Amino acid sequence: MPEGIELLYSIETKSLTKSFGDLVAVNDVSFSVKKGEIFGFLGPNGAGKSTTMMIFTTLLKPTSGKALIAGFDVMKDAKHVRENIGFVQQETTVDEYLTGRENLLLQSKLNHIPKNEINKRIDEVLDLIELSDKQHQAVVTYSGGMRKRLDIAGGLLHHPKVLFLDEPTVGLDIQTRRKIWQYIKKIHTEFDMTIFLTTHYMEEADNLCDRIGIIDGGKIQVIDSPENMKNALGNEIISLVVENNSNHDLFLAELKKIEFIKKINEENLKLILFTSNGTEVIPKIFQISSDLGIKIVTLSLTQPTLDDVFISYTGHEIRDDKSKFNRKIEHAKMKRLRA
């Protein structure tokens, strides 16, 4: 890559594919992440998130296709990719018996930070993650959240162009999780890096990400901003339960005529209306129901969450296992695990 030319994209992939035997973990994936973006990668377990991240961080070679990180090809130029990325893994990887500062010193050396810079950089990141006062204690005395912060700090020392965070808040309590989000935002503004994160938590993606990609079955289902995704479903959801009435079908027909209602899901006497202007729709519903003599038992107005978006794209909620047991795939997995 020639010097001085501004890169538009920090991550670019073209038809990226990775298969393990018969199992296609990543299937013809093409997308780009803009420079300076926080991009969230969402999907159920086994969807291909981790495999994709392992390819981006040069831990796995793709079967076919191309991936450029900070302008460098992960296949042909792995060394330059490694110089330009920070990788914070899902499990905490700090050495428990070393102190916080020793861990960062090790990380600095692994990343070839010039000797005269090392102390300055360590002080800088310790300050950022607010661990300066605990830096000389062995990590074994740290709480889970502190370890995670130290791990994240380790990924920042060499000022990478792209920071990869693999499920950064998994296993942490709510307060700690929010704290980590604050740190991630702070890092993003102070270091002006591109951040690529995978997560299970819709709230996390909603809170942090400029754009989200939903992956399922090794394929990207949709990429958009969290706002647009939610708006695509209409921006409000009205759920109501009515009493049984002979005019029920007529009631439904009348509801469908209301212009703001995009979609109606019906489960027995519970109706779910996807709408774009709920506050104006509700009085109309009352009007129609009283005209037809239908009694409304409950009614609520909610905003769609990313969970609703996720389910509408993947057809299932985030969960641990694929529904069908496939002997061949399981066998292939076991083979990989065996020594």
Next chain:
Amino acid sequence: MNSIMYDTYTIFWRELKRYKKSRSGVLIRLIQPAIWIIVVGNIFSETQPLIQSVGFEGEYIEFMAPGVIILTAIFTSIFGGVNTLWDRRYGFMNKALTSPISRSAIALGKMASISLIAALQASLIIGIALAIGVTFPNPLMIIPIMGIVILFSLGFSGISVSLAATAKSQETFWGMINLLGMPLFMLSPALFPLELLPNWLAVIAKLNPVTYTVLLVRELMTGVSEGGVPIWISIVVLFAFVITMVAITSYVFTREVNKPF
């Protein structure tokens, strides 16, 4: 090249830091060789006439002390690679692999640290040997002996690091280690002179790099050369072993860590 040295030192530094913080292990690992030298050294003390028949004048315990020094080196270095498996399991390996350091340097740094630790353990065994009455005709010989132990352990730790990189489970690793460690020790003149081995065993022993290391240390410690192997051959074999192991380990390690774990 410069950067390989720097990277190797980084890993070496990390491994020694970890070793320092787990000091309780030092004493535990001394128990086995201490038992060997104290118990076996005394059980076989009546075999002195046999030892004398091949030209060795001292006590049996003085004959086998070099063997136990090498035993310490063998077991410290062959177990030493096990943390490679932990590193892969708990993410340190991925952290190192996604940083710009070279893959070979990870293996070399581990080997260098294991060999230094083995030398430390061996020096403690020399201390025990001195305490129970083994004498050094020339105490200065401790320096070249430590040099030999460091070199030998460097080569031997390569076996451990390669196996740990190849094995995906603890069970496989320990199985392989048990398969290799004891036979390599027994098929050497560590406990008995080469001359007294049956021919077919002597032939196998002569293919074993441990044999030459034991002969070297014994010659330096007691001044007796044994087995009809000139000292320069032992030195050449030792160096060839170390160079081969460094090359094989760099290759195997680099190949194995590039596969998914």
